Amino acid sequence: MKNVSCCGPQTKDTSDNLPCCTKQEAPEIGFIPSIVSRVSAEWTWMDYLGQIRCRVSSFRNSYTVKPGLYAAGNPDKNSDVFVSANYKMSFDILRRALKDINAWILVLDTKGINVWCAAGKGTFGTDELIKRIDASQLEKTVSHKRIIAPQLGAPGIAAHIVQQKTGFRISYGPIDARDIRRYVEAGYKATEDMRRVKFTVWDRLVLTPMELLPALKGYVLYALLIFFIISLKPSGIIFKDGLANGLPFFFLGFLAVLSGALVTPLLLPFVPFRSFAVKGWIIGLFFTFLGIKNITIATPTTAFYVFSWLFFPLASSYIALQFTGSTVFTGMSGVKKELRFAMPVYISTAIISFGLLVLFKLNQWGLL
Amino acid sequence: MGASVKYLANVTSLKFFSDTCTGCGRCVEVCPHAVFIIVSGKKAALSDKDRCMECGACARNCAFGAIAVNAGVGCASAIINGMVTGGEPSCGCSDAQNACC
Numbered sequence: 001m002k003n004v005s006c007c008g009p010q011t012k013d014t015s016d017n018l019p020c021c022t023k024q025e026a027p028e029i030g031f032i033p034s035i036v037s038r039v040s041a042e043w044t045w046m047d048y049l050g051q052i053r054c055r056v057s058s059f060r061n062s063y064t065v066k067p068g069l070y071a072a073g074n075p076d077k078n079s080d081v082f083v084s085a086n087y088k089m090s091f092d093i094l095r096r097a098l099k100d101i102n103a104w105i106l107v108l109d110t111k112g113i114n115v116w117c118a119a120g121k122g123t124f125g126t127d128e129l130i131k132r133i134d135a136s137q138l139e140k141t142v143s144h145k146r147i148i149a150p151q152l153g154a155p156g157i158a159a160h161i162v163q164q165k166t167g168f169r170i171s172y173g174p175i176d177a178r179d180i181r182r183y184v185e186a187g188y189k190a191t192e193d194m195r196r197v198k199f200t201v202w203d204r205l206v207l208t209p210m211e212l213l214p215a216l217k218g219y220v221l222y223a224l225l226i227f228f229i230i231s232l233k234p235s236g237i238i239f240k241d242g243l244a245n246g247l248p249f250f251f252l253g254f255l256a257v258l259s260g261a262l263v264t265p266l267l268l269p270f271v272p273f274r275s276f277a278v279k280g281w282i283i284g285l286f287f288t289f290l291g292i293k294n295i296t297i298a299t300p301t302t303a304f305y306v307f308s309w310l311f312f313p314l315a316s317s318y319i320a321l322q323f324t325g326s327t328v329f330t331g332m333s334g335v336k337k338e339l340r341f342a343m344p345v346y347i348s349t350a351i352i353s354f355g356l357l358v359l360f361k362l363n364q365w366g367l368l
Numbered sequence: 369m370g371a372s373v374k375y376l377a378n379v380t381s382l383k384f385f386s387d388t389c390t391g392c393g394r395c396v397e398v399c400p401h402a403v404f405i406i407v408s409g410k411k412a413a414l415s416d417k418d419r420c421m422e423c424g425a426c427a428r429n430c431a432f433g434a435i436a437v438n439a440g441v442g443c444a445s446a447i448i449n450g451m452v453t454g455g456e457p458s459c460g461c462s463d464a465q466n467a468c469c
């Protein structure tokens with residue numbers, strides 16, 4: 001079976017044209033139609049594996065497809081031209097959606113970034129599209145003047161300018177590649193539903209690893225700091241005590257991470273208030289309550305409780321706010337507004353919390 | 369479910385100047401949140417401004433300059449980065465560190 005997968009067993013027919021696993025510069029000269037690469041719509045197990053790996057951030061950038069013109073099926077002069085990014089996952093999703101459709105795929109050089117993100121940055125953009133149309137000699141490959149670009153690429157592409165410069169008229173395809181067939185069959189018309197971006201529980205779930213990973217990194221730092229502070233004794237550092245006395249802190253901290261990075265994103269529409277910071281705080285408060293109820297605290301001092309009620313819900317709030325980066329409906333002005341209000345709260349809370357920890361220690365040592 | 373989640377009200381920088389609008393419908397085609405509608409086949413109108421996420425697709429694709437929006441990434445870590453470095457908020461898609469979108 002033909003495939004465009006990389007980093008693994010490859011069939012030799014297409015692999016030469018599709019080197020990847022390295023950052024690929026755009027070729028200087030364009031592909032001429034006779035050497036257009038042919039791709040299959042079938043996904044191999046390597047592709048599925050690739051998709052899983054693409055979700056993990058460290059792989060997301062080196063997973064590229066060489067820019068240029070590709071043939072899906074057996075396209076001819078009248079076949080449609082679809083535009084994609086050279087992020088392999090974007091390309092693969094399109095190629096799968098074009099199963100049994102003969103079409104051309106024009107892959108732009110987006111530095112291995114997906115369509116939506118690249119459009120925001122401008123690499124999936126007007127200039128690159130014009131350049132790629134010229135370089136691939138598209139006007140010689142097809143006899144018509146139609147191009148179908150992904151709707152989520154529209155922030156980067158000025159359709160009227162592309163038309164002025166190249167003569168090709170852009171239609172924006174549906175948001176979800178799986179609607180492409182219906183879109184084509186309806187005479188290149190997307191229903192209103194196809195034009196609207198959805199944000200389902202499933203969408204949010206697949207995004208949470210991106211939230212959990214950095215949050216857990218922060219958690220490790222936090223746990224080490226707590227461990228060190230708790231272990232500190234007038235008589236030296238006693239790590240055995242650090243582990244036992246630190247447990248409530250580790251536990252509540254972990255709950256705050258779960259609350260902010262997992263539970264808040266999943267329950268997003270059901271948590272009251274529109275602000276992410278407030279949503280995260282509410283869920284964090286709830287988790288802190290649950291946590292405190294379910295642990296036995298060796299030294300239940302006031303400082304400990306004040307610290308817990310102050311710090312953990314706000315940690316959850318901060319983490320939840322990071323999820324704005326993964327959503328499809330939070331605009332820059334809104335997030336800025338939240339941050340203007342929330343940042344001073346976070347910073348002062350961090351300082352106060354540290355002070356409380358010191359109090360907690362002094363209490364423990366019997367110095368207060 | 370989920371499509372109805374709304375973000376903060378009255379914050380978007382989206383501006384629509386109906387004077388220059390020709391009703392070509394491009395904005396309706398590109399907006400992922402159905403912010404625009406075409407009224408009686410003549411001109412565009414805003415149906416629900418608060419749904420706007422400031423992606424900038426409409427303004428870039430309006431050939432008649434009838435739309436303006438301060439487009440940018442609605443991503444907290446990007447904006448914090450911008451605040452700290454004093455630059456424009458930029459999404460960290462290009463460095464492996466920060467996968468914000």
Ligand code: SF4
Pocket residue numbers: 388389390391392393394395396411412429430431432433434435
């Ligand atoms: S794209 Fe511009 S001219 Fe066309 S309908 Fe929208 S606002 Fe009006």
Ligand code: SF4
Pocket residue numbers: 382398399400401402403404419420421422423424425426427437
């Ligand atoms: S900026 Fe984006 S979300 Fe806002 S109205 Fe324009 S296309 Fe729609």
